[in-house]
Amino acid sequence: xxxxxxxxxxLALVQALVNTLDIESGADSLDTSEGLARFGLAAGEAxxxxxxxESLRAVCLAHxxxxxxxxxxxxxxxxxxxxxxxxxxxxxxAARLVPSTDGTSRASSSASPASPASPVPLxxxxxxxxxxxxxxGTWPRLKACEAPTCHWAYxxxxxxxxxxxxxxxVCGARAKMRRYRAK
Numbered sequence: 001x002x003x004x005x006x007x008x009x010x011l012a013l014v015q016a017l018v019n020t021l022d023i024e025s026g027a028d029s030l031d032t033s034e035g036l037a038r039f040g041l042a043a044g045e046a047x048x049x050x051x052x053x054e055s056l057r058a059v060c061l062a063h064x065x066x067x068x069x070x071x072x073x074x075x076x077x078x079x080x081x082x083x084x085x086x087x088x089x090x091x092x093x094a095a096r097l098v099p100s101t102d103g104t105s106r107a108s109s110s111a112s113p114a115s116p117a118s119p120v121p122l123x124x125x126x127x128x129x130x131x132x133x134x135x136x137g138t139w140p141r142l143k144a145c146e147a148p149t150c151h152w153a154y155x156x157x158x159x160x161x162x163x164x165x166x167x168x169x170v171c172g173a174r175a176k177m178r179r180y181r182a183k
Contacts, residue, residue, distance in 0.1 A: 004166065007155035010129025011142050017049070017126070018057050018144065018153035039122055049122055052078055056126070060144035060153050064163075069144075069151055082127035097131040099124030147171040 007015040017039065020029040029035030030046045030053075041049055055075040058068035085100040099120045133139040141156045145166035152171075156163035 004154045004157070007142055007153075008138055009136065010125075010132045011138055011155065013129050014056055014126060014133075014142060015153045015155065017053050017122070018060060020053060021050075023151055024149045040120075041122060045122070052123060052126060057144055057151055057153070060142055061146075061151065063140050064143035064146060064156075066144070066146055069148075079123060079127045079130070082121070082123040084124075084128055084131055097128055097135075099128045145171050 006012045020035060021027070028050075029038070030041075030049055033043075036043060036046060036049075039049065051073055052075075054070070055072045055078055058070075058072045059075050061068060083100040084097040086095055087098045088095045101120055101124065130139060133142070138155075141161060142153060143156050143163060144151045144153050147166075150166060150171050152166040154163065154166040
């Protein structure tokens with residue numbers, strides 16, 4: 001539904017995960033092998049990815065000033081299993097947070113070992129993307145459409161950061177038409 005440009009940097013991964021479910025039609029790309037492969041997931045990891053997706057959607061709704069769409073696991077709890085480490089470029093000295101796959105915690109978003117298809121579990125990659133976006137100041141601009149039949153994730157590039165819909169021509173037009181008809 002989104003006619004906006006994708007989110008910058010690692011937030012594109014977060015946005016893509018949230019947008020794997022089309023609420024209006026009920027189509028979930030995590031139900032397909034292609035949809036799972038897009039995120040490097042095995043079939044057994046789909047349920048954990050869905051739980052992570054809905055927690056991310058609730059946070060995106062909160063960024064837009066809306067209540068959660070339903071009761072979800074707190075995102076912080078899901079990401080607590082996703083350790084990060086600081087990687088420093090020896091040549092230039094640049095530092096960044098990256099997913100850590102060493103140590104004792106190798107749990108993915110579904111609390112199972114990483115699949116052979118994905119050397120780095122999805123929750124680890126999501127945590128690194130969120131950390132990167134926090135540093136860049138872009139995290140609060142990843143929002144979810146206020147339309148209850150949509151809740152599609154979009155990156156709000158408006159100067160004031162007050163975007164409300166994923167698409168002005170679809171969800172925005174529908175909301176404005178409903179308000180007009182109600183008058």
